[in-house]
Amino acid sequence: MSQMPDDTAADEPIHEPRLWRDNGWTARVIKNNDDDGWAVEMIRQGEPEPALVGPWTMGRDKKSPKPLDTSAFNTLVKTAHEVVRRHEQAQQALWHKELSVMTDTGRVKVTLDITPDEDDPYATLAAFDAEGGTIDSVRVAANFKLNAGSAEAWIAQGYGRPR
Template sequence: MTDTPLPSPDTAADPATEDLPELPETQHDPRLWRDDGWTARVIKNEDDDGWAVEMIKDGEPEPALVGPWTMGRDKKNPKPLDTGAFNTLVKTASEVLRRHEQQLHAMLHKRVTVESPTGDELAVTLDIVPSEDDPYALLTAFDAFGEQLAQVKVAPSFKLGKANAAAWVENGFRRPG
């Protein structure tokens, strides 16, 4: 009986992915384009008899963009994807992702400027830390030079406005509420 060495963790195949086919980096088919980290796929539109196109960024589970797609000349089949259409779709999907990131940042990070009791201008920020287990926010004050003066942990539902920020500063940076 011979001892067969077990594969090392570095070379062992992942059972969850070993049956999946290796996807080519570039693919240019009439209904499927894969290039530059994006996949465009023409699909049957579930809402009507037409076609739709979905744009998926590599590594993402959900499409960044789904929109209507043009019918071909026969009015039955979709128009084939081409370089120009793919580039336009990549640009549009990238813009959608950028807007989502900006919106998320705006929701999680707030900033107001208030005057301290000594007349100095202070920046007060609220940074929400989303978490399924223990969400919270950090209320922070900075002087005109960007030096942190104080920071307290508050509820993620804390509403940062000039009045709340000024009250916090006037109260000696003690935790609100």
């Protein structure tokens, strides 16, 4: 099995039967730890962990893996990119909440953006008018629950630090 090349050649394409690197992605066919089969891992350049690990097809001899080729690599890149995109969307949904409430002065959009800092996680609660202008923003605990009631209470108290 091929060893991963050193970082000095990280941009150079590699097209080997069990190792392909091109366009910012590396596909490596590896022995499947769970059985006698093979798996393929897709790693995006610069990332420490694979974005995708999945089963890989056996070759004709039913012992060694089918070699990687251009078509398979392109399909793996497309699949891995989609997995990364869905993960990023899920992270964004987890760290950003948004809702609108009606007030006497019109619609106010309220957002909560969580900063998941390892030592000091926090969130920013912000209010925006109908034109997108900032009305106010305040730092709150990362576990602040944004819902229609908490947003309305924050607006009713004149913004500032929520109670």
